[in-house]
Amino acid sequence: MPAILGQNQYGKAETRVVRITRDGAVHHIKDLNVSVALSGDMEEVHYSGSNANVLPTDTTKNTVFAFAKEHGIESAERFGIHLARHFVTSQEPIRRARIRIEEYAWERIGTSGATEGTGTGHSFVRRGQETRLAQTTYDGERWEVISGLKDLTVLNSTDSEFWGYVKDKYTTLPETHDRVLATDVAARWRFGWTDDEQETPDWEESYEQTRRHLLQAFAETYSLSLQQTLHRMGARVIDHRGEIDEIRLSLPNKHHFLVDLEPFGLKNDNEVYFAADRPYGLIEATVLRDGCEARIPVH
Amino acid sequence: MPAILGQNQYGKAETRVVRITRDGAVHHIKDLNVSVALSGDMEEVHYSGSNANVLPTDTTKNTVFAFAKEHGIESAERFGIHLARHFVTSQEPIRRARIRIEEYAWERIGTSGATEGTGTGHSFVRRGQETRLAQTTYDGERWEVISGLKDLTVLNSTDSEFWGYVKDKYTTLPETHDRVLATDVAARWRFGWTDDEQETPDWEESYEQTRRHLLQAFAETYSLSLQQTLHRMGARVIDHRGEIDEIRLSLPNKHHFLVDLEPFGLKNDNEVYFAADRPYGLIEATVLRDGCEARIPVH
């Protein structure tokens, strides 16, 4: 047979599980979108259609719901670890499990009869800012945990320049010493933790601090290029978060073009911008702890 | 000619204008998506293609940018008023202008060297919660201002029941005395202000308070039906905000189904839910100040 099977994986994608935990009248909520991908001894199902080694994707969905009850959802990463371990250790043909999770944050609704910021205990409004990401992979021996976020939109209204670049025959862009710099931050970071013998990071605290460092590095960098800003964001995380060995950032340059108001007899002193959709610059890079191997895939 | 022209309108849709205002080192940002629709003496352009009465949509786009400089953007409503008045009063064939605006909120990025919550003055992160809406219509005599919001996602994890409903031969739904109630709030509210002689509302304050009332009414209502919750939300706005005569709410019932864990030997005590996408219930209604006329269109 000339056509042979290469890498393959299967599972149920996008199981939307919401877990409510009741601490008396005060409820807590975890809102996840869980995707399972399993690999292993799967030649037969591809060649002959025999499902003898196949745990149905429907079962992987059921397992997500059951584990939300059995183990709770302390963090997306820990929940992924429970699931990945289960699939690999309970089914002999499954050699590798990858659990991808998106998490949506909620905050409490403050109510009218209460002190500012407190509420009913059971009423929430979706935060709506970035989506948190957590990917856990297990092959029966070692763990790989890659967390991240996407769609965190940020903007600096000054302290950004762009000049001194290469000019070829197709270059028409004028240099600028004061522009708006805006991007939707997409980041994935890999933890040094790989082994059950090691102590696990505090996943929730790690996420909050990493997110804070990304925002602050963006805000505090006087930028000569989006690449420079990207590197500072990544380096800040590597420098401050010892549990993280590698981070990859993908930053679209959401162009805000200064509108030419001269035809209308008006001066535009960095006041009025057109926010363009497409095309957009796209800047991507990995920043690594020295001595660590790059493992986050390039897309 | 048997085929005659009915209602018609035209203009540039979705002009994305961002206005930065610099108060020394502290910048302010307004981020709008502006759509212009003009009507009037437009038979000829439809029948013969003569553009003699047509102000190009490109010009309406330019006007949006120019007005962001000339008038600033104090609020979306006020900006819409400037634009609508301009088109109707400056072009004889244009008898009616409707300006629809979406607004995206930003908050400041707190920086590391500063007190909690303060930042560089020029660094922002998009808030990402609801989109604010403002629609201003002018016919040369009277104003109609309809503000609103969409995509404000809220959830009560208890204090919601659903029972006592009609059962016909197609009814299989079991009654429940404790369910999750979640929705994406979409609301439009119409102001009583219609005349330049009247004092205009404080558009920014009105928005913040109306949004707060919607959230609190959702949180504080013990719900026997989503219709009841909707009415309480609308009535709360009418009761507390004298400047608003009418509000229309469109509330999808974002079903969170309690997962049956019994096949796995587990009890689900209102802990684990499946968040479904489609189909969804859709509850829509207008709530009016007594004596006022309903004018917000039904979709």
Added chain:
Amino acid sequence: MPAILGQNQYGKAETRVVRITRDGAVHHIKDLNVSVALSGDMEEVHYSGSNANVLPTDTTKNTVFAFAKEHGIESAERFGIHLARHFVTSQEPIRRARIRIEEYAWERIGTSGATEGTGTGHSFVRRGQETRLAQTTYDGERWEVISGLKDLTVLNSTDSEFWGYVKDKYTTLPETHDRVLATDVAARWRFGWTDDEQETPDWEESYEQTRRHLLQAFAETYSLSLQQTLHRMGARVIDHRGEIDEIRLSLPNKHHFLVDLEPFGLKNDNEVYFAADRPYGLIEATVLRDGCEARIPVH
């Protein structure tokens, strides 16, 4: 009570029903997205939360599935008529039902061992072009059927001009005598049929012919403005389809800007265009049979 209830409606939105009909080995498929909206004697559910008059939205979903079996799906319009009649006639408190349907077209996959264009009889590929629309409303006495389509993207690469328009102080657009004209056609048309005593139109044939007329009118019109093209499209339908009394078109002007290649020493003889996303012109109008009333809502 100062806050009174205005227009209201409720039901299950976006029930995705697929109906397979087997004619021996040759199968047929109808793929619909059905949204039900019911109105009537619904004050109590809003004021007190009593559901005594409320047929659950879950039941309206069940009814969609059951009717797909009981009545089949000959056309989206006929299916909507069955549903609307059922809700209004079977439940006393329900006075009005509106059924909105989106339909997705499929074509057969031709197979290798067969004559061109024939296939297995049970294999389909989604056509992927426009989405068909059908809205049926019944109040117990009269019917209103509004059909339509959306997302039918068309382009003329010549035979379009734009000049002779109003110039004001914000006008910078140069006139053109040869441009690309492209749009996503969104159209809704209302049938004259309102009464069970009248013969119903052939809904499938009517749709195919109306779609064809829209495409051909777009293609065959030498355009001096998108308004003119819109009117010709609407008038062509009114002129050729006696069963249709009114049509409303919403045509975004999907700008294709001629790229300035002069900086690179190249001449752009209407060859290379930038297809822009936003902003876009938006041209909307109703075309009516003389003597008929306009009833399709303006958005």
Added chain:
Amino acid sequence: MPAILGQNQYGKAETRVVRITRDGAVHHIKDLNVSVALSGDMEEVHYSGSNANVLPTDTTKNTVFAFAKEHGIESAERFGIHLARHFVTSQEPIRRARIRIEEYAWERIGTSGATEGTGTGHSFVRRGQETRLAQTTYDGERWEVISGLKDLTVLNSTDSEFWGYVKDKYTTLPETHDRVLATDVAARWRFGWTDDEQETPDWEESYEQTRRHLLQAFAETYSLSLQQTLHRMGARVIDHRGEIDEIRLSLPNKHHFLVDLEPFGLKNDNEVYFAADRPYGLIEATVLRDGCEARIPVH
């Protein structure tokens, strides 16, 4: 410095270029979305912000437009080859260029005065089915061309079974011997062509034939699992298209659940289905020509 730079790339994403070619009154259209990613000697721009090695993303956009004029767009692959070669050979610091292209197909609008299927020569309707993909990568020595498609939605209404799978404590799915099988085909295939000395494939013909084989293999496979169908689709391409060494397929199992109509006293003999959105099974695999290396990335 503990934080070092890993893989990085940059360029302008999503330049929407439309090329019209006029063959007398008969026009031809190519409609592309082009994304450029460049890599090379880019340490400085990340570390210090010096742009001395940076060709601006704006210039890469200009180059796309200029090349559409200079070279025309015979096929997306050939256009990508022109661009990739240009960036690598004209800029010393650029060592690698990857051009990703999406292509949208158009068909002619037949007009009323003409023979069936012919039209004005300049009027088009977007085909709207799958999006074609073409990715071209060049490092100055070797080429890698990966073509593909996405969003080709197919359905078999019978000849699909699923049984004989693993049952664990979380398995509730009943076996089935007749189900609907539906998926959105996403496929990427890599060509054996890597060297300017080799003859290039006929990119247009190769695409049409590969697409046809994918559709026919889907239609003609009696399926015991979606993995089996996937493998047959991939193997068919490898067997019939000698220019292709590797193909990777990603097939969501778009579940069509048979609706239980028994509560309504109705029998559902594989007639009425609920088309679900999420969760969905996701089946992914690479199929390789024996002896070839797998190079298409796994996501």
